[in-house]
Amino acid sequence: MSFCCTLGVSGNIAVILLKPNWHHLSSLSQSLMLNLAISDLLCLLTLLPWIYPMLHGWSFGLVACKILTYFVYCSIYGSKLTVIVLSIQRYLTVVHQRRFLQVKKRAMLALLWMAAVILSIPALVVRQLSTNQQWMVCQPQYLSTTQGVVVLLAETLFDFCSFALVVFSYVQLHRMVNQAAFFNNPQTTRLITSIIVSYFVLWTPYHIINVLSVAGMCLKNERLLKFCNDMSDIVKALTFVNSCLNPLLYAFTSNKMCGVCQKREEVQSQSLQITQPPDVGRVLKL
Numbered sequence: 001m002s003f004c005c006t007l008g009v010s011g012n013i014a015v016i017l018l019k020p021n022w023h024h025l026s027s028l029s030q031s032l033m034l035n036l037a038i039s040d041l042l043c044l045l046t047l048l049p050w051i052y053p054m055l056h057g058w059s060f061g062l063v064a065c066k067i068l069t070y071f072v073y074c075s076i077y078g079s080k081l082t083v084i085v086l087s088i089q090r091y092l093t094v095v096h097q098r099r100f101l102q103v104k105k106r107a108m109l110a111l112l113w114m115a116a117v118i119l120s121i122p123a124l125v126v127r128q129l130s131t132n133q134q135w136m137v138c139q140p141q142y143l144s145t146t147q148g149v150v151v152l153l154a155e156t157l158f159d160f161c162s163f164a165l166v167v168f169s170y171v172q173l174h175r176m177v178n179q180a181a182f183f184n185n186p187q188t189t190r191l192i193t194s195i196i197v198s199y200f201v202l203w204t205p206y207h208i209i210n211v212l213s214v215a216g217m218c219l220k221n222e223r224l225l226k227f228c229n230d231m232s233d234i235v236k237a238l239t240f241v242n243s244c245l246n247p248l249l250y251a252f253t254s255n256k257m258c259g260v261c262q263k264r265e266e267v268q269s270q271s272l273q274i275t276q277p278p279d280v281g282r283v284l285k286l
Helices: 001-020 025-047 047-056 062-094 107-117 121-126 145-180 186-219 222-251 253-270
Strands: 125-133 135-140
Touching: 001 025, 001 047, 001 107, 001 222, 025 047, 025 062, 025 222, 025 253, 047 062, 062 107, 062 121, 062 125, 062 145, 107 222, 121 135, 121 145, 125 186, 145 186, 186 222
Parallel strands: none
Antiparallel strands: 125 135
16 A cells, blocks of 8 residues: 555656656547546546554544545545546547537536445445454444445446446457458557556455355355455455556557548548548547
C-alpha cells in the first residue's frame, strides 16, 4: 500500500498538472481523463489512514470506519465508470464515427459520480468494527447470509459487466484500426493488450475471493471463510495497483491511440472520391 500510495499519487498528480499531449484530444476526452486521474488520486490518498491500522489495529472509531470505506468505494467506482465511458466513447468515435457533441460534460460527470455514490452504499451499510485476535478491525459484517451473498455477487457482477464492456470496446476498436489503416499494428496491440490484461490480472483475484466467500457462506464452511478473510487484505491491496497504472495506460498513451486513429482516417480519406464533401476526411479526435 505504501508503494501504491507513493507511486500512484505522484503519477496522478503529474497527469493533472501536466496534461500530457491532451491538446490532441476532444474536450470530452480531456474531461474524462482528468476525472479518471482525480478519482484514482482520491482512492490512493485513502491508503494513508489504512496503513497504520493494518499494523496496529483500528483505533479511529466506527464513524471513521464507515466514512473512509465509503470514500474508497466511491473513488473506485468513479474510476471504473470513467474507464467504461472512455472505452465506449472511443468505440463509438472510431468504429461508428459518432461524436458526443450533444452530451454535456458536466451532466455526464455528475451522473457518473451519482452512480458511484449509489453503488457504494452497500459498503457503507455493512462495515462494522469487530475484534480479530485481540485487534480491533474495520471489516464487513453481514446481518445474514442472504445479505452477504447479495452484496458480494452484486459487486462481482458489476465488475464482470464492466470488464466485458471494456474488452468489447477495445477489441472492436483494434480490429477496425487494423483493417482500415494497416494490419497488425504493434502500437495499438500493446496498448490495448495492456489495458485489458492489467484490468483482468489486478481485479480477478479480488472477485475470486468474493465468489469463494459466497460459497463459504452458503456451505457454512468456516475454513473456507477464514481463508477468504486472511487473503482479503492481500487481494484488496493488489487492486490499488490499477490506480497507479491508469496514468500510464490512459493519460500518457492517449496521444498514441489518437495518432493511430488519425492515420486510419487519412488512409480512409485517400480512398474516397474527390467529389465527396470536404468534411468527410476530417480527423476524428478521441
